Amino acid sequence: MNADIGYGAQARAAYAENPAESRGRLYPEPESPTRTPFQRDRDRIIHSSAFRRLKHKTQVFVYHEGDHFRTRLTHTIEVSQIARSLARALRLDEDLAESLALAHDLGHTPFGHEGEDVMHDCMAPFGGFDHNAQSIRVVTQLEQRYAEFDGLNLAWETLEGLVKHNGPLIGTDGAPLGKFKDGELPFAIREYAARQDLLLDTWPSAEAQAAAIADDIAYDAHDLDDGLRAGLFAIEDMRAVPFLASILEEVDGRYPGLEESRRIHEIVRRSITRMVEDVIREAVRNLEKIAPNNVQDIRMAGRCLVGFSRDMVLQEKAVKQFLFARVYRHADVLAVRRVVARIVRDLFERFLAQPETMPKPWNVGLGDLNEKEVARRVCDYIAGMTDRYAIEEHRRLFDDTPDLG
Numbered sequence: 001m002n003a004d005i006g007y008g009a010q011a012r013a014a015y016a017e018n019p020a021e022s023r024g025r026l027y028p029e030p031e032s033p034t035r036t037p038f039q040r041d042r043d044r045i046i047h048s049s050a051f052r053r054l055k056h057k058t059q060v061f062v063y064h065e066g067d068h069f070r071t072r073l074t075h076t077i078e079v080s081q082i083a084r085s086l087a088r089a090l091r092l093d094e095d096l097a098e099s100l101a102l103a104h105d106l107g108h109t110p111f112g113h114e115g116e117d118v119m120h121d122c123m124a125p126f127g128g129f130d131h132n133a134q135s136i137r138v139v140t141q142l143e144q145r146y147a148e149f150d151g152l153n154l155a156w157e158t159l160e161g162l163v164k165h166n167g168p169l170i171g172t173d174g175a176p177l178g179k180f181k182d183g184e185l186p187f188a189i190r191e192y193a194a195r196q197d198l199l200l201d202t203w204p205s206a207e208a209q210a211a212a213i214a215d216d217i218a219y220d221a222h223d224l225d226d227g228l229r230a231g232l233f234a235i236e237d238m239r240a241v242p243f244l245a246s247i248l249e250e251v252d253g254r255y256p257g258l259e260e261s262r263r264i265h266e267i268v269r270r271s272i273t274r275m276v277e278d279v280i281r282e283a284v285r286n287l288e289k290i291a292p293n294n295v296q297d298i299r300m301a302g303r304c305l306v307g308f309s310r311d312m313v314l315q316e317k318a319v320k321q322f323l324f325a326r327v328y329r330h331a332d333v334l335a336v337r338r339v340v341a342r343i344v345r346d347l348f349e350r351f352l353a354q355p356e357t358m359p360k361p362w363n364v365g366l367g368d369l370n371e372k373e374v375a376r377r378v379c380d381y382i383a384g385m386t387d388r389y390a391i392e393e394h395r396r397l398f399d400d401t402p403d404l405g
Contacts, residue, residue, distance in 0.1 A: 013091035015292035017205050023156035026140075026196050027149045037155040038095040044152045045099060048145070050106040050138045051076075056386035058112040058340075070222045072105050078222060079104065082214035082276060083207075086306065089280045090287070092207045099154075100161045100211035107134025109383045110390040111340035118341045119379060122348040126375040133186030134383055136163050140192050142380055160198045161208030163189060167304065169200040187376070202299040206283075209306035217275045220319050225268045227327040235263065241322045243315040247271055271319075275312065282309040339402045343394045344382065350397050351378040357397065 012018065019036035032040050045051055054073035070078075080101035087097035108131045109115030119129040136159070140151040154162075163169070169185055170176055176185050184190070185200075193200060203209075224244075227233055238244035244267070251258070251266045258266070286305040292298050298305060308316055327333060355374050356363050362381045366374065385393065394401045 011091065012093065015206060015287065015295055015298050016090075016092040017096050017157050017207055017295055019093065019095070019155075025153045025155055027153050029153065036095060038093055038099055038158065041152070041154045041158045042095055042099040042102060044154065045102045045106070045139070048106070048139075048143050048152060050143060050384065051102065053384065053386050054105060054108075056388050057108060057110055058115070058387050070226055072108055075218060075222060076102055076105055078218040079211070079214045082217050082272070083211040085276060086210040086214060086279060086283075087207060090206065090210065090283055090306065092205075092210060096157060096161065096205070097207040097210045097214075099158050100165060100208055101214055103135060103139060103154075103158070103162055104165065104211060104215060105131070105135065106138045107131045107136070107383065109134075109344065110385045110387045111337075111344060114337040114341050115344050115390075118344040119348070119383060122345060122352075123375060123379050126372045126379075127187040128183075129379060129383070130186040130188075131383075132163070132166075133188040136192055137188035137380070138384075142384070156196070156198070157205060157207075159192075159196070161204045161211065163192075163198050164200060164204050165208040165212040167204075168202055172201055174201075199299065203301060203304065204299070205295055206298050206306050209304055210279075213279055213307050216316065217272055217279075220275070220316065220323065221268050221272045223323050223327055224271065224319075225264060227323065227330075228264050232330045232332070233326040235260070235267070237326065238267070238322070241318050243274075243319055244271070244322070247274070275308070275316065278309050278312040279307060282307065282312075336404060339404055340387075340390075342402060343390055346398060347382055347390065347393060348378060351381065 017038070019038050022037045025037075031037070035043070051073075054076055055071055057072040080098045083097040083101040084094045086092075087094040109119050109129075116129065116131050123129040138151075139154055139162070140159070142150075143152050144150050146153065166178070168177055169180065169189065175181070176183065180186070185193075189200075192198075224238075228235060235248065238248055247267050247270045250270065251263060255263070255266065283306045290297065290301055290305070292301070307313075351358055352375055355366050355378060358378070358381055362377060366377075369377065382390070391401065391404070
């Protein structure tokens, strides 16, 4: 494999997922005469209700703060484009990489990570909450659009990549790994794994790994962009981070006196390019080293093959530390987070105590559910809300909805 691999049309690599060899769907369906299974999955995800709702879900800045900041939807689109670029360069299946990128945040709560943190705290007595696991629940159960099954009935490869895009979830002994090592796997994953084996003890496909690292690249770049445009920090503050300082020096050297909006864009796009090119070079090195003959060799490699180089890992960590201090922990952002945390907690506590106050169909058949099942239904309902709808529901139920402004 040539490290200078380009972006033109090329033959699929032997280690790429081949849609013609898909393991199929939980509920068998006739094949499409015009689309591969992964193209079909992409279309089903895009047409889902959960995907549309991403438009009004927070990334970092809540919707009232302006129309120019990223939402979950714009973030998802950016991730999908980076994932496709990586897949094309590495001769992977672009449609599968795109499908995984488009689906990766379907389970996110309103109000970004603050909403997820509060939901996890509220659900702690009932098995907790994890947005990745909730994405699986969305695509296998909560989307109710088709006549013959619940969920989207996605291909095995799409579900596998979605559930473990960050690596194996269990060891060969069945014990949970990573962030779940001190407990158990999230309910949604355990529930679905009982119906279909997703090989939770192996690494995912290279396409899933590409989608996962694309998420990190997009996250870093657009949070820098949004943080600058929101005035949370100044361009010159970025000189404290060597990776960003070198980009700033490059931009200023080539375009002295460039107006600020264009300067910001040049910094952001060059940071994406550097990270993408680093991933491609590192992935090529890794793939040449193990010389995989098929996708199973990727799964059994024992480590991530599509990711940052060791040097970029350190540089990207410094970028994240900068963003944590200057954006995520900024006083203005924290002030809004405290408000939205109260909204989510109030909704959960009210619906758990009075589940009949949820609208149809969420309040149907409650008499057949135990407390844990009621809590899961409340969780599903709130997790699917947009920011605006969560605020509207709080106003419907409470007389003192806090002002986000």
